[in-house]
Amino acid sequence: MMLRKLFSRNKRDEKGTAQGVTAQEGSDRETANKTEIPADNSVDVPTQAGLFARLKQGLAKTRTGFVDRIGQLLTGRNIDDSLFDELEEILIQADVGVTTTLELIGRIRQKVETERITDSSQVRELLRAEITALLSRDHRPLALPDHTPAVIMVVGVNGVGKTTTIGKLAYRFKQGHAKVVLGAGDTFRAAAVDQLRVWADRVGADLIAHQEGSDPSAVAFDSVAAAKARQAEFLIVDTAGRLHTKANLMVELGKVYRVAKRELGRELDEVLLVVDATTGQNALSQAKLFKEAVPLTGIVLTKLDGTAKGGIILALANELRLPVKLIGVGEQMWDLQDFDPASFTDALFN
């Protein structure tokens, strides 16, 4: 909470929006070498063990809601239909979704039969193995390419935490002394540009912004041009939140991508769909339709500290084969972590 106060003091009352291309040079002018950028946050933030603790802490709600119930369910019981029914209930209540739940349970049932398992506590291990396997299948970490600038575009429906995710991501890159440019592509929502500007100031990144209401493709174009000209290591392009069912807005998003790609001369390195962990099965529909508009490379799951569940991760991995790349487990700047299937499952089960 100290940090929150610190942040609010940093908050600037920016008058009006910038005209044309505004550039704010970050205080950090060191030219960092690409290879020096650590994958994890190593400066003045928790150590590896600390990170794990934070992950566990963030997932505490998930654990008490989800795994404890499974633990209770699976100790000293007969393996019968009612046990599987209850397992189904728990998974569905965790937002795993009907399809994925039925598939998971089907596989476990089969194993119980073929391996003649009679001890109900072993079912827990089976479930754990299935979940890890599912999450690992298409897992790929965040791409940190050798070429510069590495360009990341962030998309999603309204209110999922796109701008905050960008701020946290920029912070992480700055920790590796990289030069980071942020593109304020949300030209629609009131004060969205100001929100990103606050983040840019906080972490010391450059901001490329146009006026509110201007063409987001133009912002993308200028951002790529500026990132190249300033030899930035990273460019993160924000976009306005949009409901995936609005055809015209999805077309606009496609154009933003194409313009950025053309100016960059290659595909963007990452196109991340930000999904709020409290979202239910609608996340599947979101991912499907965003994927049709832009070539999504992965998912950022935010607000995982608040939800008691988090099962939507399984549905996304199972039905859309989109890897989860980052998860947000808290409100602090460093509470954006690489998604690691094994430690995620471990945190769930230990």
Added chain:
Amino acid sequence: MPFSTLSSRLQETFRKLRARGKLTEKDVDEALREVRLALLEADVNYLVVKDFIAKIKERAVGHQVLASLSPGQQVVKIVNEELTSLMGGAQSRISLASKPPTVIMMVGLQGSGKTTTSGKLALHFKNKGHRPLLAAADIYRPAAIKQLMVVGEQVNVPVFSMGENKPVDIAKAAVAHGSVHGNDILIIDTAGRLHIDPELMHELEEIKNSVNPHEILLVVDSMTGQEAVNVAAGFDQQLGIDGVILTKLDGDARGGAALSIKAVTGKPIKFAAMSEKMDGLEVFHPDRMASRILGMGDVLSLIEKAEATFSEQRAKELTEKMRRDAFTLEDFREQLAQIKKMGPLDQLLGMIPGMGRSNQMRDLAVDDSHLKRIEAIISSMTVEERRNPDIIGGSRKRRIAAGSGTRVQEVNRLLKQFNQTRQMMKQFSEMEKRGRKGKGGFNLFR
């Protein structure tokens, strides 16, 4: 259209059920299994679904239903009734204070849409003749205050802000400011927070205790999953909420949250918010929403929308014109403009019974751009041409097509449609003249 996926699944199930002359208990079980899956996929809370299915089964398997002439129809009716009562029965309104200002406090998770909805609510009250005031008490999220100011400017409602002071102090000062400036409604926009964050929840309690809000409204994203009921219950237990506003209903979220929250917390859903425009806020009608889910249309909402846009006087004039066969392309264009004012076409179509049902309609992708082309064509005509379309020959058609950026074929199509419409109107009015002479009259608009 909200709930589209759930509604199509249920409709398919019920179509099968209706086709049967006689139902066995097994038939009902099978149908209810589908209903259960559909509801779960729609993120309706698991326990609510369980309860719901049990209730319906109890009623549906009764003797009268299965023995009746149209058992399928009966089951549909029961599901509809239960769905309505699940969502809260009759609609409930915002209670206004007997002594103004009425203080409304907006609370919710991060990103649920509190700030935008605050603006919409302010406009809603302003349109009803109130003098609302918005207060910016979100001091945490970067630029949240600025956002509320912009929103306030859009709806032309004053915004009270005190920078990053303590939210409690801001709320207190806002009440004082409102009383002095004659604002009868104060809407306090608070920061988004987790219902499990004790520190921030305590802050809300402090605000509540210091300004005694008449309504504490929880803003809930309609895309929320099983967690919706926990969030609602969490806020309710600690603050005592008075109602819920469901946001982002213009997506394809199947709206399980709407079904669950009332059932679990007992608190009514008061408004439904859709679109990013400031007029996208509707009073929530549980009965109508239930019909919409089952594809029975929402004729009431459609009529209300029509009544809000068409003036009765103008409608009478047009009817009269039609009867005299004096309906021109100018009138036609005016009608189009009014229909456009009523809202996006696909939303309107969803309210018409049976329209939601056909998959063809859904694939048709009704978009407003078609209307725009028609408008452009008519606008490219001269006044004379609009009043008397019969004079439009080949060269005029080419000019109109060029002027409107369309093709001659499209101009032809429009003229043909217009003539057909005129023919039809003529027939109607002749039929009517023969039918009930002198009475009220054929009214197309009501």
